[in-house]
Structures are given as structure tokens and as C-alpha cells.
Amino acid sequence: MTDSLFYAELTWPDSQARIADGASVFLPLGATEQHGRHMAMNVDVVLPTAIAARVAAKVGGLVLPPLAYGNRSQPRTGGGPSFPGTINLKAHTFSLIVRDVICDLYRQNVRRIVTINGHYENIGPTIEGIEMALDEIGRDRVTDLIVLRVDHWDMVRAATLERIFPNGYPGIELEHASVIETSMMMALRPELVNIGQASNDGPASFQPYDRYPSPCDGVPPSGVLSLTEGSSAEKGEWLLADCEAAIIEIISREFNGD
Amino acid sequence: MTDSLFYAELTWPDSQARIADGASVFLPLGATEQHGRHMAMNVDVVLPTAIAARVAAKVGGLVLPPLAYGNRSQPRTGGGPSFPGTINLKAHTFSLIVRDVICDLYRQNVRRIVTINGHYENIGPTIEGIEMALDEIGRDRVTDLIVLRVDHWDMVRAATLERIFPNGYPGIELEHASVIETSMMMALRPELVNIGQASNDGPASFQPYDRYPSPCDGVPPSGVLSLTEGSSAEKGEWLLADCEAAIIEIISREFNGD
Amino acid sequence: MTDSLFYAELTWPDSQARIADGASVFLPLGATEQHGRHMAMNVDVVLPTAIAARVAAKVGGLVLPPLAYGNRSQPRTGGGPSFPGTINLKAHTFSLIVRDVICDLYRQNVRRIVTINGHYENIGPTIEGIEMALDEIGRDRVTDLIVLRVDHWDMVRAATLERIFPNGYPGIELEHASVIETSMMMALRPELVNIGQASNDGPASFQPYDRYPSPCDGVPPSGVLSLTEGSSAEKGEWLLADCEAAIIEIISREFNGD
Amino acid sequence: MTDSLFYAELTWPDSQARIADGASVFLPLGATEQHGRHMAMNVDVVLPTAIAARVAAKVGGLVLPPLAYGNRSQPRTGGGPSFPGTINLKAHTFSLIVRDVICDLYRQNVRRIVTINGHYENIGPTIEGIEMALDEIGRDRVTDLIVLRVDHWDMVRAATLERIFPNGYPGIELEHASVIETSMMMALRPELVNIGQASNDGPASFQPYDRYPSPCDGVPPSGVLSLTEGSSAEKGEWLLADCEAAIIEIISREFNGD
């Protein structure tokens, strides 16, 4: 029988034993969203799941099945809800999933949950879902539950960003399908990246406001918001190592009081 | 670049091209639910996803990311919502996901959708989700959309059931974590089955009614509702072959008018 | 003043006294749905209400007003949501009614509730409604509440089915508007049955999957899924007697610990 | 076969024929609510259903199954949500039922709907349910649908009120379980009235504001808000005749353009 890092690959007695031992549980939050002409649409699922697995391997945690459908993509951060290929959930639907999963984990005595997010637009509905779970469980009763909410891009050290972007970091929002995501995919799932297909039609230059219902004109035709030039598996490894290290440190501080 | 069967492993231009060519899209509907002491909790995800992939390979279709969290497990069909390990969504949450995914597929011109279900309790909320999608798209407008809803266990031929159960088929509800599911898992993911751990504490003998909030006493301690004896990868292959053949025939009839 | 079996026919002091005495409360769950050319559309209301009344008379219980509108009819079990005459609630609406009624009964100290269902498609939303009520009341607080969920067709003894169907029971799903329901209606409300109008256009032969939005072609034009031949008030009495006896036994076991 | 006034007592072909002939459809809206020590709790169901049947008999209409559970009772109009016996739905639940029923009637070509209400607290949620139905059907499409919303107490002629209350009409809100309702029940279901049990602990004297969560102190212990003295079946007949005549006139004006 597998001694898997993945919750759903365990038998129920094994999962029960692991949770009784205090295992942290990781919930990867992703999306099925266009990521340029050179990458698969599962980038936002692959990255947080891989990061969660690396961390879980080190801290004895368990990785839950990722949420593979994300909150509505927006033009300025992912191409927008009507970009071809992207599949969008409504914000309330996404929040309800997060709420239900957390409430049910609580019921079976999980008290240490880390959501690891790979899709910018999930931030708000994840916060709402967590708050709704706390409301439903009962604020006075949840004294022993800690839920951490991590966006993987915020785990990268400034030094690494400087190393990768010697000319200046364009900021996470424009990083959609760009050097950071491309590099990490090259490190993790090279068969899902065709760097030769990476367009040079960016970077996007967005207006500093949103317009509805028309998609903003600023999304480059490729869907890549910034640039892919210079992406490499090696850089991907730097980034993944940062994420792993940072989350391990967070867990140590928040869960173990170190 | 991969020429994947899996929608989310494609780039957006590839997915767009495939859909423009009329590719059918398969949505596996699963759960994270106890499946006895001898199997992983992802059985209801693994089986419909694998079946979808086999069919998609033959008919030129695409497999969407599966829904890995299912509607509340019930004692008589899966051990119940409070069985350790199982993670339950509320019915309305599950329906909203199905609704959102179908509405958004429709927006990007998908007109041939097949849901392949692996979790008994998903049946009702899937029907509701599909109906809600039709309501939202507009009943008069959806003249060109066809959504098929398939439960994999209904795809098995009577002859195969007789071959597997020479002493009589106990019925699909009691088959939870039993010979059918165990055999298919042995064929597909043998590393997630430890047949030596299969208990002989069944079959379940349920009262013909439900009691709340207490779990019915009839669930065997192992969570296996019937028996696992006689499970084999070979039988799993018979079952998978039946599912594949039946769904291909359905698609041929419903989508191609053959 | 009436000493009625029907909750709503009592004055409030009488209902209060009866509940303080520990009376079980029965909630019939029905539908307004086509039942062939030979029967009224209230079959799914009449049957569970009559059964509830017979049981209540024996065990000193009270029958609540039935829910007369049911969850969306489906082709394979009732003709489908677009069959003429049928009035469909959405699943979530139905669940909310069940939730509200149970929560409010709990508030007024009812602790023994039995839902008696007459409409196949109500099963899932009733389970959800009960679970939602338990969530709302608070799982830790409801230690003294028992809700039983009974489908009347599951109360019939195998011996009776053999007697009625000497050539084999077609199964409950196909029994829609067929011998079982017709016979019970003939026993209870003969004026609502015109057996001469019963069509012989069945039995339905459904594909083992659902297709949306078109109704499955397999529904016979009459709406009767199986056959009505051989229906009689006498057989109806056998069936009703079985239901009555079985539910009384269940109550004795679950509520009185016998 | 019955040639019933009640929709659910018809076969589906009969209901279909009646609707094709332009039959108006009546939806009685009631509640299960305390109505004093002298009357059953189904008053708000019995009255609008009986009135609907009288009108339907004259205009060739059909009476739908009544909604037997109403929106939360309020102290100033019915004793309040925590009065013993009363069963309360949340407003949103009630509105969703009204919405679903109207949407589904529209689907099967019903274009003339009259809701007849017997429970004061239903007014708001009924309006909302009707508006939600119009939103869902589509405002531009519903040019041929007319829904009338009638409260039965507003159908009584001033002359009749003067005759019944020679000393002045206390107003409909205080009429809860009082002379008007009691008289109509005496005319329709005398076995559900025990006039000897009618208390003389009213009339209620409410403060002109609401207080939550405590029930207002002004509800008399009996639950009768005004007085029952002088109630009689004869007066009930006057009231029912007024309701019948007024609604027939409304239908004639609104539906037939007379």
C-alpha cells in the first residue's frame, strides 16, 4: 500500500492515523485557465500542488485534491473570463467549496490547514470561504483551528526575484504565464511547456481600471501578460525551493510555535 | 508539446481547435470518500477519469479535470457523511459547480458534454446542476447543446455481471468498495489497492430506511458494503472494456445520430 | 372539537399537549406529477399521507400537512420535468422547505420526526434538507432528535411483491403510475382512478443514461412507465397494510428501543 | 373519472385540455399557524382554498394544491414565530416556492394565475416570489402572462364589515383568529371550531413597533388578537359570498377585459 503524501491516495484508516498524529493538511487552489500559447491550462493547479507536495514531504503533511476550477479570470491578471479555454466558476460557488471542505475537515479533527493558491482571482473568494467556514463552525468553538492562506508567488525571496529579473520585477499580476510560471512549469512538467511557441506580443499594458462587459484591449493575443524570455527549469527550481522553504518556516512558526 | 486527452494539459489554442472540430468533452464526477481498509479514497475519481480517457482516446474527445469532492456520502451507499476520511460537499454546492462548468463550456462553444459519474450520491445534484445550467443559458437557446449523464456502473453488460457474480449480483448500491470497484482499481492503479487488507466484515445489511443524525448501524466497520472476495485486475478489465464500449456506442447514437 | 390525526386540524394547545406526550410527527413528501391517463396527479401526495395517517392512528402520532410540490420529475422515474401537468420545484427549494420545517419543529420540542416519501426524485433533496437542518440546529445539540426517512415502496414485503408480480417485480423505478401506485389509489381514492383509461403503451424501455435537455424518448406517451394491468383495490390493501406494519415496527425499534 | 376543480385531482390530459381552453389557475397561499384555543391551525389554508374553489367553480378555473406552510408568523399579526404550534418558513424559502411554481406553470402554457392568500405575513414574500418568477422567465418575454395577487380579507365589501361590526371594524391585522376567520371556518368546517373554547382575553393591544427576539407582550394568551364574540356561520357565508363575487369580478376585468 502506498505511503502517499496525497490524502486521497491513503486508505481511511491511514488518513485517520495521520490526522490523529497532527498532520497538517494542504489544500491547493487552482484554475483551468489559458496560460499562453506555450503552456498547458493547468499551470495554476500544477504549481500549488507540487509546492504542497514538497512541503508535505518535509513536514509530514498531507495534500488534498486540488480545486481545479477557479474563480472568474480577470483581464488584468489572467486574460479575462471570456478568453478561450478558460473555465470560470462564480465567486460564490468557489467560496462555498472552500467553506464545505474546511467545515468537513474540522468535523474529522483536522486542526491545521494550509491553502496554497496558484490563481490570483481566487484570493478574495478563498478568504470569504474561510470566513464562512469559521461562521458556520462557530467563532467561539474554533479556538483550536488555524487556517493559513498562502499565495505561492509571495513566498519567493526578494533576492531570487532580483536574480531572475535583473532589470526589475514587473510585479506578480503581470507575471501571468510569464517567466515565473513558465520556469516553474519547466522544472516540474517540461512536457507541458513548448517554449518555442512562447509569443513576444507582450508585455500587456493595461489601463488602471476595468471595463465591462468588453474584455480590456490590453491583453496580448497570446494571453501572456508579461514576457517569457529567459524562462528556464533552473530558475523554476530556485522559485520552488523558495516556496518550499518559506512555507516550512511559516508552518514551524504558526503551528509549532517555533 | 503534448497531444493530450486532458483538456487542461492543452494550450488554449489547441483546446479551441479541438472544440471547433466538434470534440466531445467529458467531465468526470467523483468524490473523496472512504473505500474500505484496502483501497485509497480516490476510487470515485480514478474510475470515471480513466473511463473518460479511454473513451476520449477512441472518439477524439477531451477529458476535463474531475470534480474530486462529491456530494455528502450516505450510509447506505458509501458509509455516510461522518465516516472517517470522507470529505463531503453540500448538495447545493455540488450543483453550482456543475452548473458553472457547463455554462462556461457552453460560452466557449462546447455543445457535446458527457458527465461520467463515479459516486452514487452525485446523481441527484448532477441532474440539478445540469438543469440549472439549462435554466441559466435559456431553454429556448440551448437547442444545440446535448449533455449526457452516465453512471459508470450502468454501463456494464448483464453478461459481465453474471460472469463476475455467478451467485447473483448484489446490486450497485452494495457494491461500494466491493468487487466491481476493487477490480477496476486493481486494473488501473494496483499500487492503491492492498487486497490483503480487505476485510470480511460485510456484507452490510441495511434497514430499508434512513436514520438521522446517527449513522446507520449497518455499515460494516471496514466501510466495505459488500464483499471484495474474488476481485481481480482481470475482472476490472472486463468492466472497463464494457464501460468504454457502451459509452462509445452512446456517443455514436446521441451525438452522431448513428 | 376534532381529535384529529392531522396536526393542522388541532388547536395549538392540543398540538402542544400531544407533543409534550411524545407524539411522533409524520411529514408526507409528495409531488404534483403526471400519473398516466388513468389517474390523478396527486398520487404521490395521497399515498404517503394515507400511510402516515394509518400509522399515526396506531402509534398516537400526528400527520403534518404534506409537501404537495416535489423535486423536478425525471424521465426515467416519472416522465420528466417537461411532461404535461407536472409541476417541478428546484432541488434547493425543496431542501430548504424540509430544513425550515424540521428546524421549526425542533424549536417547539418535537424530537421524533418521520418523513414518508411518495416521489422518487424527492429522495436526494430530502436527505439534504435533513442534513441542513442538523447543521443549522447544531450537530452537538441535536443528540435527542431522531429523523427517520422512509420511502413507502421500500416498506413492502418481498412476499407481497411476489404475490402481486408472479412473473417478477419490474423494480420500483418503473413502477411509476403502474400496478403498485394504481392499486393503492384504487383502495384509497377510487374516484381518482379510471382504470379503463389505463394505456397499454408501456413498459418504458429506458437507455441506462440521461440526456439533456431533450426528454428521453423512452417515456411511453401515457406517462405510465410499466403496466397497470392487474391493478386492484385488494392488492392496494395488501400494500398499504405492509407499509403500515413496517413503519410501526420501525418506530417501535427506533423511537421506543423495542 | 372526477371532473374536479382541483388541478391535482385531474389526469394530465385533462389538465392539459383545461389549460389549453384558457382555464385560470388558482394558487392558495396559507400557513400552519395557531388560531386560538377554539380553532384548528389550518385556517389560513382552509379559507383561501375554499374561496378559490368557489370561484373556480364559477369561472371554470382550477385550484392548485395550497402552500400549507407560510412565512414566519409575526406577533402583531399572528402571535409570532415562537407561539406554540406555528410552523414557520423563512421568507426566502417561501418566495422560492412561489417562483418555482409560477415558472413551471408558465412552461406548460398557463397564462392566467391568481394567488389567493390567507396569511398576512405571506404578502411580502409572495410579491417577491412573483417578481423573481418574472425575472427568471424574462421580462420581455412575459407579455402574455398575468398574475393577480389577492388577499381574501380585502375582498370583503365595506357594507358587510359594517353589518358584522356595527361598532366599528378593528382592522384586518387584529382580525387574526377573530370574528372574520372564525365565522368563515364555522361556515366551511364547523367541526374544526369549538366556539365554547374561544377565550375572552383580547383584544391585543400592541405597541406600534416590533421588538426582537422577545415576543411582544401584547399577544393575548389564547392567541386570538381581537375577539370571537358574535362569530357565526351565517356571517361566514356573507364573507365568503363577498370574496367569491369580488374575485369573479376581478377575473372578468383583468382576464376577459370586461
Next chain:
Amino acid sequence: MTDSLFYAELTWPDSQARIADGASVFLPLGATEQHGRHMAMNVDVVLPTAIAARVAAKVGGLVLPPLAYGNRSQPRTGGGPSFPGTINLKAHTFSLIVRDVICDLYRQNVRRIVTINGHYENIGPTIEGIEMALDEIGRDRVTDLIVLRVDHWDMVRAATLERIFPNGYPGIELEHASVIETSMMMALRPELVNIGQASNDGPASFQPYDRYPSPCDGVPPSGVLSLTEGSSAEKGEWLLADCEAAIIEIISREFNGD
């Protein structure tokens, strides 16, 4: 720094101190709704806010930001949802706002809340919102919370109405945009009243039932349901003084036990 009556004009430490001192909190409930050709559309906001401020000044209370959008206007009480200018919320939306605000006030130790309503159609959804808040906080826990719900028109003394309407008070529903509201606006915000534009196309004569989806024909073209003749700032002062005095007395009785 301001020593404002208005909650949102305080700093958080000041609000916290005031609440710790037991300050009552007033929530004005209004609407943006047509009020005739002679008045602004913010009447239903201006009036309850001004009344709240006058009361708060006397009792040491705090006025919350008013809800400026109200529940769907109805023809018989405000011109209806499709009258030009009016902006309508759905009932459920309105109730959710009330629920959220009350729940959050409770969280920060507010235990004395008074809603002061200026829009007839808000009554039902406000009641529902308050009840939902009590449900969410938990009925057993809210023993120390009192929420009062006041409609300002019910605070006017009979003597004042007689003085203003020597020929008889037409009733509050017809008072929409008429003498009462116009007079109070003249007292409070004369620049928002142009009495010369007041039409004489009323009073409205409504049928005693509602018709959907068409607006009732009885709404006068101006939107004034009754008459504006005789409106004056002086009368407005009488009305405001009544409201102030009555609410102060209510607070004294309900909150201070006087």
C-alpha cells in the same frame, strides 16, 4: 475632532467608548424612490436619518449610515418597481444586508439596536433580516440583545393626524409623497421640495389586489399617491416632534425598563 451623532464620523476608539457606555445604535432604513414631481428621491433616507439623529442627540445614541437602497417599490405604496427613477433591491438582498450589519454590531458588543424605517416595502425584509441575524448569532446566545423595529409613520400621535387631516387621515399607504412626507421634507430639507411642482392628479384609487407584471393603472402620473395640498414645514415639525418623543419613550421603556 467631531463629537458626532453619526457612528461613521467617529474614530474607532470613540465609537468603542460610546458602545462600552451602552449607547443605543440607530439604523435608518430608506430607499431611492420616486416621490412625485415636487420632491427629491431621497425622502425615505432623509426622514428616518433625521429622526434618528434627533433621538440620538437626546438619548446619547449613535446613528449608523442609512441603507439608501430599499426593497422593490410596489405600485400601491410607492409607484412600483418600474416607475422611473426608483432603484430596487430584491427582498433577499435587503434582508442579507440587515442580517450582516446586525451580526457584526453584535460581534462588537452592541446590544441595543433600533432600526428606523422610512420605506413601506422594507418592513417585511427587515423583519426577515433581523430574524436571520438571530438565527445566525444563535437563539440561545442572544439573551442580551434587543432589536427594535420602528416605522416612523407609526410614531405620529392620533391628535397630530387629526390636526393635519381635519377631514380624515387617508392612511399611511396612500401617504406616499403626500402631506406627511412633504411636510417633513419642508421642515428638514426645504431645498429639496418644490411645492409648486406638486401635482393634483391624485389621490390614487387602487384596486384591492395586485397585478403583475403590469403596473397598476391606479398610480397617478405624478407618483403622488394622495395629495400634497396643505403641506407645510410647520406641520413637518409637529410630525418630527411626535416621532422624536415617541421613540425616546420606547427606548426608555424597552432599554431602560422605565
Next chain:
Amino acid sequence: MTDSLFYAELTWPDSQARIADGASVFLPLGATEQHGRHMAMNVDVVLPTAIAARVAAKVGGLVLPPLAYGNRSQPRTGGGPSFPGTINLKAHTFSLIVRDVICDLYRQNVRRIVTINGHYENIGPTIEGIEMALDEIGRDRVTDLIVLRVDHWDMVRAATLERIFPNGYPGIELEHASVIETSMMMALRPELVNIGQASNDGPASFQPYDRYPSPCDGVPPSGVLSLTEGSSAEKGEWLLADCEAAIIEIISREFNGD
């Protein structure tokens, strides 16, 4: 009569005429949220409303009543939902308000809407509300509607930020209750700022992740996330002038095609 910039201060015929003339409509989105010991809690309402009024005065637009209650405050951007004084709406509630208001504006022929936001946490639920409105109106029908979504801080020119923050701009999230907001309040409502009470307990130093349910420790006791030093009415004027100019330019481009 007033010739107001504020929609709700107009009569309905005036608003109707203005909209028929093509007036843009501005919806300020705010919150009631702690803004340090030195400022009122209505900052997020005052700023967008004032900016909207300045723009409306120039372009002939109308300002709707602001939403005065915002989506749940978060620690990293506003102190968090349990900071004293702050009143939080759930995300779904906020989205429903935005949806209802936009749908209803559309009904009365408004086709140019600009939301001006002053509360960071409103961004996501506003996007969702706008998308829900487009879903409800019907994506094919809304070809003539444009909704712009503006956050006022994104309207400030880089040159102005450099002038105000010669040592570097700390970024908008940390600007909560800091120099930008304080300066604009000093320009607009000096009586609501007591600069002497401004604490020097910042800047906040947040961890780059969220923790629930405990508030992050990084919020300075004052609630000011950055610093207030150097705030002035003059700088406030620079900022307001930037906002005004930028939004006028946006409107010119998007609405007039300039």
C-alpha cells in the same frame, strides 16, 4: 428645486431627463471601517463620493447614493474584520447589492455606469456583482452597456506619488489610513481629522500570508498601516485633482470614443 449632482436629490422627472440626455451615473463604493485614531470611520465613503461629485460636475453626470458598508475588512489592508468599529458585509451580500443596483439602472435605460471604489476589499465582490448583473441582464443583450470599475488610488499619477513620497511609495495596501487617505480627508472634511491623534506605531509589517481566525499580529494598535506624517490638505488637493483628471479622461475615451 435643486439642480443637484446627486441622483437621489433630483425629482424623478429630472433624473429621467438627465439619463435620456446620456448622463453617466457614478456609484461610490465604500465601507464603515476603522481608519486610525485620528480619522472618522467614513473615509472610504467620503473619498469616492467626493471624487465622483467632482467628476460629475465636469462631465454632467450623476452620483448615486454610496454603498456605506463594505466587504469584510482584512488585516493586511484595513485592520481586519474584528478590529473595533469596523462593520463588515459578507462578500456575497455586497455582490448582490452591486448586481441589483446595476440591473435596475439598466432597466431604466442607464447605459454608462462608473463604480468608484474607496475600500480595497470591495474589489473582488464588485467585479463579481458586475459580472452577475451581466449574467442576469443577458450577455447577448448588453451590447450597449458599459460599466467601468475604478479604484481611486489607481488614478494618482506617478509624479504625484513621487512628490508626496520622496523616499518611495509604500504601496496602496499599506496606505490604509495613512498619508494619502489622511491628506484627502484633510482637504475634504478637515473636521473629521484630528492629526494630533495620529499614532506613530506603524508601519505595519505583515507576514506575506493570512492566518485565520486570529487577526494578524502585524496590525499596529492604532489601525494605521503605514504613516500619517506629512499629511496635508494641500497634498490631498493634488491627489483629488489627479483622480478627477484621470477619470474625466477615462470617460472621454470609453464613453465618448475620444
